[in-house]
Amino acid sequence: MTNLTAPVHSELPRLVQPIAVFDAGIGSYAAVAAIRYRLPDQDILYFADRASFPYGNKGRAELLAILGRTLSYLDTFEPSAVLVASNAPSITVLDDLIGEIDRPIFGVRPPIAEALHDSGGGDVAVLGVASMVRSPELRAYADAQAGNDAGRVHLVDASSLVDLVESGAFLFDRERTQKEVNAFFGALARSRPGITALTLSSTHLPWLRSYMERARPDWRLFDPLEAAIDAILPHATQGNGTILGLVTEDDRFGVEDFQSMLTRLGVSLPLYRVAP
Incomplete structure (x- = not known):
């Protein structure tokens, strides 16, 4: 090494x-x-x-x-x-x-248990990069956190949103960033209509919080960094x-x-x- x-x-x-x-x-x-x-x-x-x-x-x-x-x-x-x-x-x-x-x-x-508790009975989307949301370790962690409510937790690939931060687009191309966040959330809402809460499970994603809140002000956002x-x-x-x-x-x-x-x-x- x-x-x-x-x-x-x-x-x-x-x-x-x-x-x-x-x-x-x-x-x-x-x-x-x-x-x-x-x-x-x-x-x-x-x-x-x-x-x-x-x-x-x-x-x-x-x-x-x-x-x-x-x-x-x-x-x-x-x-x-x-x-x-x-x-x-x-x-x-x-x-x-x-x-x-x-x-x-x-x-x-991801603060999955907290998000489930405060979701108003809705589903929770765990947003992260592809490798993480596809990993057996995250699925096992999510199931342990959710218990009997594991079916309400959806692991969602948000790599395209992470790219908006890593490229700097969220700073110098705000119009494009908002359009892409709107489109991502629109597709997510159509595929998972029960969602009412998200965990921002990439440290890049909190930089997009204001864009997300404009796109879906009715969804609660949970930042793993706080805990x-x-x-x-x-x-x-x-x-x-x-x-x-x-x-x-x-x-x-x-x-x-x-x-x-x-x-x-x-x-x-x-x-x-x-x-x-």
Whole structure:
């Protein structure tokens, strides 16, 4: 397993027991923003593993290798907690990695039981990337969460919506984005007319929340990130409110492109390259 290498810690901004957040895409910055809002003095280590994008199309063995390598690297920063801010590995391999490092590790998982409880008796759609919604691990998780109501839970491929975020279209082509969200939700409503609630089970999807609310204001939206942040709060530490951004890159996804995406989000954050 190849190790990650980056500038020596002495060359980086100093962090005090940061909360480490990582994923392969831009969606995970929503977790950084949520932690910053709840814990303004908490130091945060934000690691975007662009060289491994997307996590969602990786096999189990590859995901285990990627996450194991990443956890070992992040552990060198002595974090107070680590958040795997990606639904697919959180569902499929995270349980196998608990104890990999001597830090608490959290993931993001669809809040299916909560959505069923608050759906008004309607059905729940779990929106995620194709590999996740087709995985036996998610079906088993959904069935366990739903119990006797498993028939009311539908796993829905929302990869086309994720692409709207990853491409940046949701920022610079709002008219097209709204049309595509409207069309997606229209097709979903026709195929599953009982739906009254959705779980946004890709960290990209909350960036489309305003588009979704315009498309279907009658559907309730549930963000898996909210429960994850609640679980992390007891591990907060007093820091300086510093956010350190680390990024891997490859021939497909350069650091400059990722920096541009953050800038379009209104995020000013210096990024440091990490060699995969």
